[in-house]
Structures are given as structure tokens and as C-alpha cells.
Amino acid sequence: MRLFRATAALSAVLALAACGVPVAGNAVPAGIQTVVTTAPSTPTVTVSPPPTQTVTAVAPPKSYVPAGSQWYAQSSWIYAQPWITITPGVNQTPCQWLRATGYTYPQAFAAWAQNGYPASWSATGDGYPCQKSYGMQH
Structure with missing residues (x-):
């Protein structure tokens, strides 16, 4: 003890x-x-700045108004339209049939929406159907 x-x-x-x-x-x-005993000294770490980079400004691509903002693309208008039964002839697309039958582009857009937005109706895949039949609509 x-x-x-x-x-x-x-x-x-x-x-x-x-x-x-x-x-x-x-x-x-x-x-x-x-x-x-003595504690080891803390090493000094020097970090060099990153190399400078030259950035070339590129003009942004021309932007188009998306189909969803057009008045005819609003769901309230689309579903207020009567259902269009599309019966294209031989070698005729639904868009060609709609145009030949006298439907306007907004009515063709509504028919496209009511039929589940088939990709085959948009030749360019940009969200606007029937451009080959009605031309660019934006």
C-alpha cells in the first residue's frame, strides 16, 4: 500500500x-x-491555384416556346374538344387525313393528345405533331 x-x-x-x-x-x-517529448511540427502545405482557362462564349441555340404553353396545348381545351375518329386512307398518315378532312392545327393537336401523344405524329420529335402536314406551328 x-x-x-x-x-x-x-x-x-x-x-x-x-x-x-x-x-x-x-x-x-x-x-x-x-x-x-515534443510533438512533431505541423507541415505547411502550399496549394497552387488552378491554371487559368480561356472560355469562349457561344450563343445559346434559338429557343422555341414549348407546345405546353400554347393555348391549344392546355389540357382543359384539349379535353373539351369532341373526340375525332381518325380513319386515314391507304398510304396516308393521321396528320395528312386530319388536314385533308379540314381540321385546324389546334384540332389536330387535340386529336394527337387524345390519342396518347403518339411519337409517330411528330416527324421532328420536338413535341409538335403534324408539322409535315401543317407546317411549323410555334
Whole structure:
């Protein structure tokens, strides 16, 4: 038990001395060696800036009003239109039939929407049907 108290006291003295706290007499008991350790220095890291880049401005492509913003593309108007039963002739597309039968482009658009927006009705795939029959409508 005595050895335990002596070890505890010595540990306390060494801990206080290591922290720079003056200990009475700063005496270290005989036969005890002190070890001083220092923390390694923190390395300095230098990061060079990224190389400069030249950016060439390119004019954005011409934008068209999407079909959804046209008055005839509004679902309330489309579904207020009577259903058009399309019966194209031989070698005739639904769009050609609609045009030949006298339907307007908004009516053809409504028929396209009512038939589930078939991709085959838009030759360019841009969201506007029957462009070959009615021309560009945007």
C-alpha cells in the first residue's frame, strides 16, 4: 500500500512538472529519469491555384416556346374538344387525313393528345405533331 501511495504521489509530481506547474523544490526523487517529448511540427502545405482557362462564349441555340404553353396545348381545351375518329386512307398518315378532312392545327393537336401523344405524329420529335402536314406551328 505504501508503494502505491508513493507511485501515485510521484505520478502527480511528474504530471504537474510536465505541465509547467512549479512543484515544491522541483525535486525529482533519486533514481527517476525524466523524459521530455515534443510533438512533431505541423507541415505547411502550399496549394497552387488552378491554371487559368480561356472560355469562349457561344450563343445559346434559338429557343422555341414549348407546345405546353400554347393555348391549344392546355389540357382543359384539349379535353373539351369532341373526340375525332381518325380513319386515314391507304398510304396516308393521321396528320395528312386530319388536314385533308379540314381540321385546324389546334384540332389536330387535340386529336394527337387524345390519342396518347403518339411519337409517330411528330416527324421532328420536338413535341409538335403534324408539322409535315401543317407546317411549323410555334
